[in-house]
Every structure is written in C-alpha cells, then in structure tokens.
Amino acid sequence: MSHQFDEETKKELAKFLEGQQAEAQVYSTVHNLTQLCWDKCITGAPSSRFSRYEESCLANCVGAFLDTTKHIVNRIEEQRKNNNNESL
Amino acid sequence: MIMSEPTTKERKEAIMSSVRQELALSNVQQLINGANERCFKTCITKPAISLSSADQTCLSQCFDRYLEAFTIVRHAYLARIAQERQDAQARVF
Numbered sequence: 001m002s003h004q005f006d007e008e009t010k011k012e013l014a015k016f017l018e019g020q021q022a023e024a025q026v027y028s029t030v031h032n033l034t035q036l037c038w039d040k041c042i043t044g045a046p047s048s049r050f051s052r053y054e055e056s057c058l059a060n061c062v063g064a065f066l067d068t069t070k071h072i073v074n075r076i077e078e079q080r081k082n083n084n085n086e087s088l
Numbered sequence: 089m090i091m092s093e094p095t096t097k098e099r100k101e102a103i104m105s106s107v108r109q110e111l112a113l114s115n116v117q118q119l120i121n122g123a124n125e126r127c128f129k130t131c132i133t134k135p136a137i138s139l140s141s142a143d144q145t146c147l148s149q150c151f152d153r154y155l156e157a158f159t160i161v162r163h164a165y166l167a168r169i170a171q172e173r174q175d176a177q178a179r180v181f
C-alpha cells in the first residue's frame with residue numbers, strides 16, 4: 001500500500017516525534033515558570049527595562065521553584081520511610 | 089505535466105513540517121495567553137470604551153518585558169537542567 005511508510009521511515013518519524021514532544025514539554029514548563037515568576041517578581045508598572053531586583057528575582061525564581069520541588073519530594077520520601085518503620 | 093504521487097521522503101517531510109508548525113503555534117499561544125492576562129491586570133486599571141494612549145504605552149512595555157522575562161526564565165531553566173544532568177553523570181562515574 002502506498003500510504004504505508006517503510007520501517008526505517010517509521011523509526012525516523014517516531015524519533016522525530018519524541019524529540020518534538022520533549023521540546024514541547026520544555027516550552028510548556030518555561031511558560032508556566034514565566035507566569036509564576038512574573039507574578040512573584042514583577043510588582044510595579046512595567047517600564048522600558050527591568051530593575052536590577054526584578055532581573056535577579058526572575059533568574060533566581062526558576063532555581064527556587066525547582067529546589068522547592070526537590071524539597072517536597074524528599075519530604076514525602078522521608079515520611080514514607082517513617083511510616084514504614086512505624087508499621088514494622 | 090502529470091502530477092506524480094508524493095515520494096516517501098516528501099510525505100515524511102510534510103508530516104515533520106506540520107508538527108513543527110503546530111509546536112510553534114502552541115508556543116505562541118501560550119506566550120500570548122500569559123502576557124495578555126498579566127498585562128491586562130497590570131495596565132488596564134479602569135476599563136473604558138477604548139484603550140487610552142497611556143494604556144497602550146503600558147501594554148507595549150509590558151509585552152516587551154514579558155518576552156524578556158520568558159527569555160531570562162528559559163535561560164535559567166535550561167542552565168539548571170544542564171547542571172542537573174552533569175551532576176547526575178558525575179555521580180555515576
């Protein structure tokens with residue numbers, strides 16, 4: 001059938017789609033973080049440039065959010081361990 | 089000239105290009121949504137029949153800053169991912 005792709009092309013397309021999906025995921029996260037960090041860091045009226053505070057706040061905000069994620073995951077992990085010990 | 093059937097390569101490239109276009113579109117939509125909501129909140133304090141010139145100046149500057157914020161955040165995020173990856177590799181070896 002002429003509409004079918006050969007195996008090699010199928011593999012190539014699958015790999016391409018995987019890459020595009022990963023890229024979409026990164027973009028989506030960056031958009032999310034931009035919104036979150038804008039709301040946290042930008043308080044005044046917008047001007048022709050960011051203040052030094054706003055600029056460093058935006059850059060630090062990303063790391064702080066990811067550290068928060070890690071912290072919460074670790075905390076859950078700790079609690080899970082404690083619960084396991086109690087039940088033993 | 090008789091139109092021939094598209095080759096496998098052509099069909100493959102057509103799929104790739106439409107996926108790329110969709111990704112770009114979704115990216116722009118997310119950017120517009122984020123900026124629209126925030127710049128509306130910040131700049132339009134008293135909605136009137138039409139946007140005042142002060143409103144418009146504020147919106148323009150707000151959108152420029154939003155784009156800049158996106159760039160700063162993307163940079164910070166990609167740098168962090170690269171760092172985490174490096175650390176993970178260092179732990180393996």
